[in-house]
Amino acid sequence: MLLNASGCLDALVAPEIARQLDAFVTKTVTPLPREGNSPIRIAETAHGMLNSIGLANPGRERFLTDQLPRLRELGIPLWVSVGGFCAQDYAETCAALDGIAAIELNLSCPNVDEAADSAAEIVAACRATTSLPLYAKLSAAHPDVAVVATAVAAAGADGLSLINTLRGLALDPDTLKPILARSSGGLSGPSLKPVALATVHACYAATQLPIVGMGGIVTAQDVVEFVACGALHVALGTVLFADPHAPSRIREELAVVPMDDRYAAAHSSEKSLEFTAKALA
Numbered sequence: 001m002l003l004n005a006s007g008c009l010d011a012l013v014a015p016e017i018a019r020q021l022d023a024f025v026t027k028t029v030t031p032l033p034r035e036g037n038s039p040i041r042i043a044e045t046a047h048g049m050l051n052s053i054g055l056a057n058p059g060r061e062r063f064l065t066d067q068l069p070r071l072r073e074l075g076i077p078l079w080v081s082v083g084g085f086c087a088q089d090y091a092e093t094c095a096a097l098d099g100i101a102a103i104e105l106n107l108s109c110p111n112v113d114e115a116a117d118s119a120a121e122i123v124a125a126c127r128a129t130t131s132l133p134l135y136a137k138l139s140a141a142h143p144d145v146a147v148v149a150t151a152v153a154a155a156g157a158d159g160l161s162l163i164n165t166l167r168g169l170a171l172d173p174d175t176l177k178p179i180l181a182r183s184s185g186g187l188s189g190p191s192l193k194p195v196a197l198a199t200v201h202a203c204y205a206a207t208q209l210p211i212v213g214m215g216g217i218v219t220a221q222d223v224v225e226f227v228a229c230g231a232l233h234v235a236l237g238t239v240l241f242a243d244p245h246a247p248s249r250i251r252e253e254l255a256v257v258p259m260d261d262r263y264a265a266a267h268s269s270e271k272s273l274e275f276t277a278k279a280l281a
């Protein structure tokens, strides 16, 4: 499946782009509304972008009563990204959701400890409240993300979304001061891809769970590489800002990617080969 990465597409503003995807993933919803950080919140870097949006969102109540009904009208399968500051925050939002395709637990929220134990505690609390598919979204900032992946799998996650942004800093070349108002922000785009591939590879080896791979995907070749590392699905993030039609472009590119020895040699396992065949189908 081809998805968008959370926070990188507003389906209510650009429904025609969202309809090019197999499912739409919402911006992370937190229990209370968040205005996000003050500007400047976006900075360009050589091979990617930095953002410090700060999880701006209308909060659970308004999401459920206003946004979700309007998103349902689009007729696209929906994944809701859920965030919070403790296990109960996440579990209460999960309990309020039904009639959607999946829940993505954003376990890389600010102030949420991403230690394996707390990630597993959040997943277990959500598992107890919902039978919807639960994807745990992890960042690669943890020294051994495969340990976190194994812990969330044991706690009941049905899949993994890999990876969230990594902390980075960009300076104004003249003033040598940070460009972003909050100094550092989340790095996304092509510079993230090697880290994302390594994370998908390690977490697939550790769990064999279905994985949504993301981080710097721009072309069909990137998709094939994620699939070769163990991803079953892929999500497009930063590329959508520069090329909103990337979903249909990448589908067209995938349709003509030859399934030749070059790809076979790159595949790490028979399972990946199977996934690649599916992705290219």
Ligand SMILES: Cc1cc2nc3c(=O)[nH]c(=O)nc-3n(C[C@H](O)[C@H](O)[C@H](O)COP(=O)(O)O)c2cc1C
Residues within 6 Å of the ligand: 005, 006, 007, 008, 027, 028, 051, 053, 055, 081, 106, 137, 163, 164, 165, 187, 188, 189, 190, 192, 214, 215, 216, 217, 235, 236, 237, 238, 239
């Ligand atoms: C502007 C922006 C906003 C984002 N907001 C969220 C968010 O609300 N929740 C989340 O889980 N990830 C969020 N992300 C991270 C993306 O979903 C994705 O994991 C990351 O950008 C890596 O993919 P990419 O390199 O293709 O952009 C955001 C990324 C960007 C650039």
